[in-house]
Amino acid sequence: MKIGNIEFEKNLFLAPMAGVSDVGFRSVCADFGAEGCFSEMLSSRAMLHNPQKTALMTITAPNEKVKIGQIFGHESEIMAQSVRNPLLDKYDIIDINMGCPAPKIVKNGEGCALMSNILLAEKIIKSCVKASNRPVSVKFRLGKNKDISLEFGKMCQEAGASFVTLHARTLEQGYSGKANYDAIAKLSQSLLIPVIGNGDVVDKESYQNMLKTGASGVMIGRGAQGKPWIFQEIFGNKFEGSKFEVVKKHLTILRKYYDEQWLKLYMRKHFLWYSAEQKGASEKRMILATTQNLEESLEILKQLLK
Ligand SMILES: Cc1cc2nc3c(=O)[nH]c(=O)nc-3n(C[C@H](O)[C@H](O)[C@H](O)COP(=O)(O)O)c2cc1C
Structure with a gap:
């Protein structure tokens, strides 16, 4: 998979996980083969008003191969400003969070709430793409309570996103039920930009199932918690080290x-x-x-x- 000038070999991504994917965790995941490492979600507003807190969250490790900074917010102008914020200079790719289901985020019209406000979501993506000298991607879910991922993904593509990640659950599902791999397959077939499939990859078998969707890349979140070696074990290479x-x-x-x-x-x-x-x-x-x-x-x- 190629994004701008960035060549991926394994097409394997560590998911953004607020309160989990700290710099130490990202670094050990990168050691085992996570090629693209997403930051924890970074508030575009906090970057303006509380840059010290954001600065701590933007520390990266030298072995993270492709560094992806994820931002969230609901104001297109502030989101665009954050893309130009020097704190994000180190990132190779800027990702926009349009999938977070946390009530305090959704209540502000941010994260997955943007899937119910496609015009604003489109405006945000376009202004971030315009402000950025790097590829911009979008991570989203199926929708609020039904699957609108195809329509939403097409909008992201037309607005200038370089790739998208689909966590194939609705906002209402939260983290329950099973990720809908058919929706990932449909989206992968329909878009011209790469689609990264996300949800429930925890071992070699689930990784193989995700590959069958035709997704260009695979993202792993909870399956890596306490098991950063999963990024090598999905290829059948058991980790025998300490x-x-x-x-x-x-x-x-x-x-x-x-x-x-x-x-x-x-x-x-x-x-x-x-x-x-x-x-x-x-x-x-x-x-x-x-x-x-x-x-x-x-x-x-x-x-x-x-
Ligand atoms: C503790 C936790 C924190 C998360 N934080 C974020 C986040 O900051 N941004 C985001 O886009 N997704 C976030 N997610 C969602 C994951 O990136 C991923 O989409 C989800 O866990 C499904 O993938 P998995 O089944 O491989 O875990 C979070 C998930 C968990 C469990």
Whole structure:
């Protein structure tokens, strides 16, 4: 797949996940083959009013091959300004979030709410494309409560998007039910720009099923939580190295930028995901969920991930 001057070999993407896809996590996923790494969603408004917070979220790792910065908002002028914000200079591609179902986002007319306001969505895409010297892409869902992905995808294409990502669920579904791969197949056949298929890829079998849709690329989100090696295992290459070293690398990168106080709470979920497959470890995992001490967590993970 080629986007502008960017050549992808594996066509594999790590999903944007607010509160999860931090720089350390993106870096370990990139080590295992995630080629395009999306940032957590970045507020176009916050970039203007609270640039320090956004600055922390835009830290990237040198091994992220293709860096994709995802923005959200509902004002075309502010969105276009954010595309030109120096904080986003490091990104190879700018992605617009039109799929987030979180109530506080939807209430503001942002994220997936834009699928119910196609004229505004089109205006936002056109102004971001005009403001950008890089490819602009759009990530969206099936629609609010029914599948309008074909109509919406065609609009994105005509408005100048270089590719689109379809998370094949409706806003109302949230994360429940199964992603609709038929909708991904239909969209892939109908658009001239590449379509990235997203939803429920968790192993080699589901990856193969996603490829059958004819999508040009595949994006993985929750399947990578606690399992960044999924990006190699979907090809049948089992990861035989040290999982503990991966966890250590994830944490070591974050320690460069974040204080211990914040990290010890933030890392709990990652530690629980990393140890999720350890059977009979409920007592130790309970400590991971409650301890105030990162070194204690590392010691436990060292034993669990042997
Ligand atoms: C914790 C969490 C945070 C997410 N944050 C974002 C986000 O910031 N931007 C976005 O476009 N999608 C976000 N998503 C949606 C994912 O990018 C992806 O579309 C969804 O999880 C389906 O893919 P999966 O089945 O591979 O997880 C988030 C999902 C999760 C679970």
